[in-house]
Amino acid sequence: MPPTHSLTVADIRIELEEAQALTFPSHTDCNSPIWWSDGQMHILNSTGHPVHSTGSDLEHMTRGTHIIYNAWRDGGRWIESVHQDPDGTLYGWYHNEPAHYVPDEYHQGRQFPMTAPFIGAAASRDNGATWDDLGLILAGGPETLDLEGRNFWFAGGNGDFSVILDRAGDYFYFLFGTYYKDVAQQGISLARMPYADRQGPVAKVQKWHAGGWTQPGLNGAVTPVLPVAASWYDPLPDTFWGPSVHWNTAIQRYVILMNRATDPRWKQDGIYLSLTADLSDPHSWTAPVRILETSGWYPQVVGLTPGETERQADAVARLFVHGTSNHVLRLSKA
Numbered sequence: 001m002p003p004t005h006s007l008t009v010a011d012i013r014i015e016l017e018e019a020q021a022l023t024f025p026s027h028t029d030c031n032s033p034i035w036w037s038d039g040q041m042h043i044l045n046s047t048g049h050p051v052h053s054t055g056s057d058l059e060h061m062t063r064g065t066h067i068i069y070n071a072w073r074d075g076g077r078w079i080e081s082v083h084q085d086p087d088g089t090l091y092g093w094y095h096n097e098p099a100h101y102v103p104d105e106y107h108q109g110r111q112f113p114m115t116a117p118f119i120g121a122a123a124s125r126d127n128g129a130t131w132d133d134l135g136l137i138l139a140g141g142p143e144t145l146d147l148e149g150r151n152f153w154f155a156g157g158n159g160d161f162s163v164i165l166d167r168a169g170d171y172f173y174f175l176f177g178t179y180y181k182d183v184a185q186q187g188i189s190l191a192r193m194p195y196a197d198r199q200g201p202v203a204k205v206q207k208w209h210a211g212g213w214t215q216p217g218l219n220g221a222v223t224p225v226l227p228v229a230a231s232w233y234d235p236l237p238d239t240f241w242g243p244s245v246h247w248n249t250a251i252q253r254y255v256i257l258m259n260r261a262t263d264p265r266w267k268q269d270g271i272y273l274s275l276t277a278d279l280s281d282p283h284s285w286t287a288p289v290r291i292l293e294t295s296g297w298y299p300q301v302v303g304l305t306p307g308e309t310e311r312q313a314d315a316v317a318r319l320f321v322h323g324t325s326n327h328v329l330r331l332s333k334a
Contacts, residue, residue, distance in 0.1 A: 004327070008334045009275055009286050012251050015330040016291060016319065025053040025061035028323035030095060031162050031244045031300050033082040034309040037127055041306075044092075044128065045323065048076030052128050058302060058318070069122070071133040074098040075115065079122070079131075081163035081311075083172065083198070090124040091198050092131060093174070095159040116145055117159030119176060121201045135202040138174060138191060141219035146181035149233030152265045154179045158189075160242040162300075164254070164311050166279060167247065169195055173279045174205065175243040175256065178222050183231040187224030188243050188258065190282055191217055208282055225282040226258075226274075238262055240272060240288060244300040245279075250315035251331050253277055257299040257319075258288065271299045271321060291329075296321035301329055 003015035024032055026045035034043045041057060044050040045064065055061035069077065075098040082092045097115040119138035122131040138158045145156035161176035174191040190208040197204035205217030208225070215221050228239035242259045253275045260269040272288040292299075299321050303313030319329040 005291065007289060009289055011334050012253065012275060013332045013334045014273060014291060017328045017330065018326060019328045022058060022318060022325040024320065024323040026051040026064045028298065030078040030298060031080040032310065033079060034302060035082055035084045035090065036307055037088065042128055044079050046078035048078065050079045067128065068130040069133060070130060073133060080161055083165055088127065090128055092122045092124065093163050094120050094122060095161065096120050114153070114155045116140065116155050116157030116179070119158050119161060119174070136218065137201050137205045138176060138217045139219055140178065140180050144180040144182065146233050150235060150264045151232050156180055162244045164245050164247065165195060171195060175245050177241040178224060179232055183228060185222050185224065186232050186239060187227040188240050189222040189224045225285055226288065236263060242298055244310065246301055246310060247312045248331050249312065251333060254279055255331065256285070259297050259299065268295045268297060270294055292327070294321055298322050
């Protein structure tokens, strides 16, 4: 079947081809991480609390069961990324939305729950059934909150992210949204943590700021890789958000998919793509290009070969948007 949309970025050919609809086994409101164990695919879909499904492939998944957290935390926790160690231990990272209450003009002055998300870490030693909380690792300080802005969902915070281990196995890289009051710190930002610190991650994450990994993950400043074109708190914001990243073995590049919001209720302008060969160099990302016009959120790929995930795929993968795939994504050297 001929591609429905194609373009070239640098030396990479990007093609989208319509395909029969495929849906994740459970509702999803974020990036949905995948891993493999004993020949079975595992996936976590989250809408405030993760649901764990298994199966031989995406078309044959169980309905799923809610995971168990071994520690309470205020607000929902969406697990958006995982890493599987050789011994089977899973390390996961979650988006946490604690409760904040601020005046909301969209609700005629009534109190409306607005939040400023955090990013936290967890670990599972029973293949994703139960998770130990390892603490919060990425946050904006209280001075970064905007309690008078026009944004419908957030008053600040760090969230809507994905995580990937670099090819050398040295660092986990966090690609995340920053919703700070300071417009210069709004956009898609980067942080990293040594692989060696995965079991004790608190205070081990460093944010990219002013040309280096110089700021702490907790309450540190950021210099976004993709800064906003108009503030999240303006009447008409214009900003990329919700990045998902995978290593593409066919083109030997990291592929970053993201959304673009254009109003305070996060109306979407489509799905965008950027490429880089080196996540440690934030200046190496290509300018984002739109690959799909849609109002959906949370783009990600899922590789089609057993063992592939949303973090690694070959030349052909399914493109999911908000838990549904209507397209195959093909990447090749131009």
